[in-house]
């Protein structure tokens with residue numbers, strides 16, 4: 001039976017490229033999104049062009065706010081209804097960011113950041129695990145950030161949420177090892193997506209200069225690391241944090 005992957009936040013940016021790679025590799029792909037439906041539909045239409053007409057319907061877009069447990073539960077039920085099984089590979093990519101002085105961060109800002117970036121990972125893992133544990137196989141890849149490793153000024157809540165994802169990954173990997181489920185994390189550096197579109201040219205240039213490989217990362221850089229961790233080649237790798245940051249954080 002064809003394997004199923006769920007990419008949360010798969011409609012745009014890094015998640016979209018991850019979805020593209022899995023679609024090209026012949027997986028059933030569930031593309032989750034939250035608010036930009038037109039973008040999600042465009043992504044699904046693109047994915048359905050890979051591999052010829054016989055592949056139509058191997059890709060589906062599902063709206064769910066990952067911070068809401070009921071919506072996440074419904075998303076997994078829809079995946080079951082569409083593809084006839086559970087999720088074999090879970091990519092927890094959906095995330096939000098916000099730049100604010102620490103003193104300006106409201107409790108609502110803090111809660112929203114953690115609800116999406118941390119609780120979203122928690123909800124999706126809880127729904128995905130019964131199927132994976134039953135099969136004694138599965139891969140979970142969480143997208144954190146290098147700022148979760150070293151902290152970013154004016155992004156305390158973002159950095160703290162991404163650090164939480166790193167701790168989550170390490171702990172869950174230990175718990176699920178005996179079930180042959182690998183749980184790993186990717187910590188991207190600066191990647192060119194909508195998330196960074198507010199940064200001016202000067203800031204991007206200075207970030208580029210701070211990067212030993214002397215360029216800003218792109219979505220393909222992250223998707224390639226995801227495909228490796230999702231592959232059989234990575235079967236003995238779990239609980240790891242893989243930096244995809246051009247050497248900025250070592």
Ligand code: NAP
Pocket residue numbers: 008009010011012013014015032033034035036037039064065066067093094095096097116143144145146187188189190191192193194195196
């Ligand atoms: P992006 O272009 O802003 O895309 C974010 C994606 O997440 C969109 O598909 C969005 O869906 C989805 N999303 C947001 N809130 C959601 C929610 N509550 N429920 C479900 N989906 C939600 O961001 P990106 O740059 O690709 O980032 C992807 C991941 O990489 C994030 O976790 C981010 O923190 C991490 N990351 C990014 C960078 C970077 O430099 N870009 C660096 C390090 C880590 P809608 O369009 O429907 O809202």
